[in-house]
Amino acid sequence: MSLLHVSSPHIHKPFSSVEQVMKQVLLATIPGVLVMTWFFGPGTLLNIIFGSALALGFEAWALWLRGKDFKSPLKDHSVIVTATLLCIALPPYAPWWLIAVGVGVSVLLGKHVFGGLGYNPFNPAMVGYVVLLISFPLQMSSWTEPRGVGDVPGITDAFVALFAASSYDGVSAATPLDLFRQNSGMMFDGLMTSKAEMAGVIAGRGWDMVNLAFLAGGLWLLRQRIFTWHAPIGMLAALSVCALIGFDEGSSTGGGSILFHLFSGATMFGAFFIITDPVSSAVSNKGRLVFGALVGVLVYLIRVYGNYPDALAFGVLLMNFAAPLIDQYTQPAVYGTKKIEVDE
Amino acid sequence: MRQIFDIHGGIHPPERKELSDPGFVMDCPPPSKLVLPVTQHIGAPARPIVEVGDTVLGGQMIAEAQGPVSVPVHSPSSGTVTAIASRAVPHASGMTDTCIEITLDGRCEWITCEGVADWRAESKAVLLDRVRLAGVAGLGGAGFPTAIKLASDRAIGIHTLVINGTECEPYITADDTVMQCFAREVVEGAEILAHMVGAETILLAVEDNKHEAAEAMKDASAHLASAEVVTFPTKYPSGGEKQLIELLLNVQVPSGGIPADIGVLCQNPGTAMAVRAALIDGKPLTDRITTLTGMALGKPGNRRVMLGTPIGELLALGDFNSETSDRVIHGGPMMGFAVTDLDMPVVKITNCVLAPTRSEIPPPQPQQACIRCGLCAEVCPASLLPQQLYWFARAKDQEQLERHNLMDCIECGACAYVCPSHIPLVQYYRSAKGSMREASKEKLRSDNSRVRFEARQERLERETAARDAKRAARKAAAEARLEAGDDPVQAAIERAKAKKAQQEGEQ
Numbered sequence: 035m036s037l038l039h040v041s042s043p044h045i046h047k048p049f050s051s052v053e054q055v056m057k058q059v060l061l062a063t064i065p066g067v068l069v070m071t072w073f074f075g076p077g078t079l080l081n082i083i084f085g086s087a088l089a090l091g092f093e094a095w096a097l098w099l100r101g102k103d104f105k106s107p108l109k110d111h112s113v114i115v116t117a118t119l120l121c122i123a124l125p126p127y128a129p130w131w132l133i134a135v136g137v138g139v140s141v142l143l144g145k146h147v148f149g150g151l152g153y154n155p156f157n158p159a160m161v162g163y164v165v166l167l168i169s170f171p172l173q174m175s176s177w178t179e180p181r182g183v184g185d186v187p188g189i190t191d192a193f194v195a196l197f198a199a200s201s202y203d204g205v206s207a208a209t210p211l212d213l214f215r216q217n218s219g220m221m222f223d224g225l226m227t228s229k230a231e232m233a234g235v236i237a238g239r240g241w242d243m244v245n246l247a248f249l250a251g252g253l254w255l256l257r258q259r260i261f262t263w264h265a266p267i268g269m270l271a272a273l274s275v276c277a278l279i280g281f282d283e284g285s286s287t288g289g290g291s292i293l294f295h296l297f298s299g300a301t302m303f304g305a306f307f308i309i310t311d312p313v314s315s316a317v318s319n320k321g322r323l324v325f326g327a328l329v330g331v332l333v334y335l336i337r338v339y340g341n342y343p344d345a346l347a348f349g350v351l352l353m354n355f356a357a358p359l360i361d362q363y364t365q366p367a368v369y370g371t372k373k374i375e376v377d378e
Numbered sequence: 379m380r381q382i383f384d385i386h387g388g389i390h391p392p393e394r395k396e397l398s399d400p401g402f403v404m405d406c407p408p409p410s411k412l413v414l415p416v417t418q419h420i421g422a423p424a425r426p427i428v429e430v431g432d433t434v435l436g437g438q439m440i441a442e443a444q445g446p447v448s449v450p451v452h453s454p455s456s457g458t459v460t461a462i463a464s465r466a467v468p469h470a471s472g473m474t475d476t477c478i479e480i481t482l483d484g485r486c487e488w489i490t491c492e493g494v495a496d497w498r499a500e501s502k503a504v505l506l507d508r509v510r511l512a513g514v515a516g517l518g519g520a521g522f523p524t525a526i527k528l529a530s531d532r533a534i535g536i537h538t539l540v541i542n543g544t545e546c547e548p549y550i551t552a553d554d555t556v557m558q559c560f561a562r563e564v565v566e567g568a569e570i571l572a573h574m575v576g577a578e579t580i581l582l583a584v585e586d587n588k589h590e591a592a593e594a595m596k597d598a599s600a601h602l603a604s605a606e607v608v609t610f611p612t613k614y615p616s617g618g619e620k621q622l623i624e625l626l627l628n629v630q631v632p633s634g635g636i637p638a639d640i641g642v643l644c645q646n647p648g649t650a651m652a653v654r655a656a657l658i659d660g661k662p663l664t665d666r667i668t669t670l671t672g673m674a675l676g677k678p679g680n681r682r683v684m685l686g687t688p689i690g691e692l693l694a695l696g697d698f699n700s701e702t703s704d705r706v707i708h709g710g711p712m713m714g715f716a717v718t719d720l721d722m723p724v725v726k727i728t729n730c731v732l733a734p735t736r737s738e739i740p741p742p743q744p745q746q747a748c749i750r751c752g753l754c755a756e757v758c759p760a761s762l763l764p765q766q767l768y769w770f771a772r773a774k775d776q777e778q779l780e781r782h783n784l785m786d787c788i789e790c791g792a793c794a795y796v797c798p799s800h801i802p803l804v805q806y807y808r809s810a811k812g813s814m815r816e817a818s819k820e821k822l823r824s825d826n827s828r829v830r831f832e833a834r835q836e837r838l839e840r841e842t843a844a845r846d847a848k849r850a851a852r853k854a855a856a857e858a859r860l861e862a863g864d865d866p867v868q869a870a871i872e873r874a875k876a877k878k879a880q881q882e883g884e885q
Contacts, residue, residue, distance in 0.1 A: 038705040039472065039718055041805040043791030044739050045391055045548070045711040050753075050798045052746050110746065152747035152799075262752070312750040317763055319755070361766075368783040369386070369620060369760040370633035 052151075056111035058258055059307070062251035063118055066303060069247040070122070073240035074178045075186030077126025080196055081133055082118050088137045089117035096146035112151050116140050119159040119307055123300065123347070124166070125177045127187065127195035132173050136162040156354045157314045160347045167347065175343075177209050180240025210241055211299045211343040214290055245302040252306025261312065264319045266305040268326025269333070270296060276334035295334065304333070304346040314354045321357075321364035328360075329353050380581075380608050383628040385621045387757040388613040389792045391548050391712070393587060397678050398671040400554035401590065404679040406695065411460070412480045412686030413723040414440065414451050415467040419515035420522045421447035426478055432459045436488035437662055439511075440478050449513045449523045454664035454684035457482035466719035468708045468728060470808070477723070480686070491660035497570055505574055505657060512656030513663045513726075518542060518553075518646030519709065521727040524653060527645075528574050530638045537641040539577040540626065541568050541650055543584045543591060544617030547710030550730040552669045555680040556647045557584065557591035561598035567650030569602065570657055575643055580605040581626055587612040614712060615790040619644045621759050633786050648729075668724055670696045672733035674703035683724050689731055690720030698733055704741070707732040711739060712791045746799040754793035754803065760786050764793035764803055771810040776817060779810055787811070 070078045093113040097104035117137050124136060143165075144158030145151070167174045178187070187195070256263060277292040295301065300308075309315060309329050316325040329349045336345030417423040424441035434440060434453040441451040461479040466472070494500050494508065510525035541564065545553040557564055565582075572580050582599060584592040586609045599605040608626060615621055620631045623642055631637050637644055645653075648666060655661040664685055671678040676697025683692060689706065706717040709730055717731075724731070754764035763782060770778040787807050794803040859866060 037716065037718055037720075038741060039716045040705065040742055041470075041716075041802055041808075042709075042714055042789075043712045043795050043804065044705070044707055044714070044716075044734075045795065046743070046800065047389070047391070047796050050796060051743070051800070052749060052798050055749070055751065055798050106744070112749070150747065152749050259753070259756075260751075262756070312752055315750075317750060317752060317755070317766055319752075322752075365763065365782065366755075366761050368633065368762055368786050369624070370630045370635065370786060371783065 052110045055260055056115050058260055059115050062255045065251045066248040069244050073180035073182055074126045076189050076192045080192045081121040081124055081128060085117040085121040085133050085137050086114045088134055089113045089141055092138055092141040096142055113141060116158045120162045123163050130196050132170060136166045139165045152313055154313055157308060157311050157350050160350045163347045164351060242297040245297040248302040248306060261310040262319055264322040265309045265315060265326035268323040269305045269309055269330040272327035272330030273334055276331055299344040300346040308350055316357045316360040318364050318366050321360045324360050324364060325353055325357060382610045383625055385625050385759055386761045387759045389757050389795055391614060394549045395551050398551045398669045398680055400551035400558055400680060403559055404681045406681040406683055408455055408482055409687045409691045412454060413465055413688060414478045414686040415725060416441045416451060416476045418521060418725040419449050424448060424451050426462050428459050430459050430462055437491055438489050447523055447526055449515050452513055452662040452664050453480055455482050456485050456487040466722045468722055468725055470715040472718040493658045493660035497657050502574055509653055509656050514652045514656055515726050516646055517648035517666055517726060519727050524649055532638045534641045536575040536577045536643045538579045539572045540644045541582045541647055542617060542622055542644050543647045544622055546585060546614045546617035547712050549671050549732055550669050550710050552667045552680060552729045553647050554588045554591045556651060556667050558594045560651055561594035563651045563654050564647045565598040567654035570653055571645055571650060578604060582607045583622055584609050585612045615759055618788050668728050669730040673735040673738045674699050674733040685724060687724045688721050689717055692731055693733055702735040703733050704736055743800045745801050748799050748801060753796045757792040757796050759790060760788060762787060768803055768806055771806040776814055784810060
């Protein structure tokens, strides 16, 4: 008999693979995507399908250009995760070329120029998002009004929006964060009650439900041990603390309430699906806590004092830069290196 | 109840211990030949003291210890030395080493063994010498010479002896068997060990999946006030020496140190039994309890195996079906290494021979890219950052590897077990550790030669300076005399004249 000569350990945890991790992340986006579809119509869903197909093409092309085997890496689903996360962040009913540019930038410039899976210093989906946000601000701010099922664009509208020559802006409306940004002179409570867009159960209409759905998906991933609690809790806690400090009883120049910040825009999606990207974040648990907290602070600062209504992408990319530095200062204490007291 | 402390990380792989019943020791007929490596321990190899053609008896020393960190090798039975040659030996690198091959005559004749009458009355030196001459090395897996461990004389002294019956690796039940079937001997061995090092407390540590063993230990140690059986939740690698100490005593062995630094001594139950046999029966270590397990075997179980038994013959005893298997593992599935040659013998550290079927332990999956998920850091019992170490090992960045404490890695394999990308992390660490050891040896060598060179330079300078000083002093003295009108040449001439005049006067 020929004996296999392999190194220890000989056994491996069952069902533990990159595909499994990616599959579970994709599964966890389902509640959020369903709620988005409920409020905004099938736009996001179509974006995801179209974006994923493009992403697979870009990935295969990039692997081929790099002279790599392009069959097995395609099966790890990582590029579909990137495309899905980007498409969730894009406005529903975005034109095809916007998605194509975004996915192309994410996959090619966000991932493969650095060496592919595992080597990207920045979150690829956020790289694509920021390039689009800076290059095409009009298209990127055309969010649909969250009207709820029965009053949303149909599947035909979605296809027209995706492939029509002119941009589809019949249904676009300001998001709660836009209103908050443009608010001048109105007390926060007044803003929340006077505008229909603000009248949600917790925060803005529709958006609070979307955030709750992503929170649910994120908690499931946490339970599946796909990531640890450190980065999400760090971000949500820091954002809450900032909101608590900045909330001045709701004056017109104040920062908005804690609930408003936690359940508006991309907060939960970012906390559980974006900053938990292990490749581009800090490595130790302590480091991830710091990383998340600093993203939370940046999100607050940019939302309240910056030029953009939401800030997740910028916050994440800026902290991606800082991750290696955080790692330098957050190395855990190795067994036997703690100071021990010597009995005299 | 003693408080159990938490250790970082760890995993819960399927235990598979039910395959090999630890309740009894199966028969093991003597093999046709024995292959005894001269190195079955950590340290200098033993030197053969027999020649090809010699007849030997069981218990007879066939290779003697060389230097302090070394142990002798004894023949497990009677027969003829048929070869002293290089053979495949159990080692992670699949290397060969000098082995003494003995063809057995089947008569099983032994030398007369004589133990000490009362070990409590003997001096520590005498007891240590006996342990050493009996060839006892740690049976738990590392094979460190037991006498060296017992002789360590730290100022702090040893206060606690831990008998490590954790056996946290899946499949293995050898220590379990030893504790169940030889409970009295293990406890007596522990008593002797505690006496030798002066430990006041004996902790018999058993994982809670070995209920019978814990009970047996309790019964056997009931009469000892200083002994306590401690059970704790099953988790790999609780049985790592450093992990077990933290789990029991809530103290950590300092990085780069040994348990004796904090007053603790750890010994395997089998080693305790071997020490007892060496002192009370005067018997050298020539056999051990080994688990023979895996789904490719028809008759798995624990056997008392003569050291030197070829693994192939042992597998045949267990009805090995080679059709269904493509690997044989020496040790457990987490830290054991693949057997490359079935003629490889059972040695002092062989606690398990595992023959899994292909479906039981499938071939390794292809390695994928690291996605830095951090699962490895979650499970690392040493609180290292395995993925960072992996990147630094690939980059051969020794400075960062040192900064991230690679040398504190115990190679338990928990990181590789959970890695979703199937990266053979431990392999990277082993190779990086090897290069680091080389580099530090190299550095020591160059440091030494630099010190020597500098010392020589200094000495040369000193000598030159001394010579110059002497010369200057002589010159100065001469000049001084000259100035005082004291011409040495003139003086010499006058002395010679005076001498001549004196001689003439005498005549």
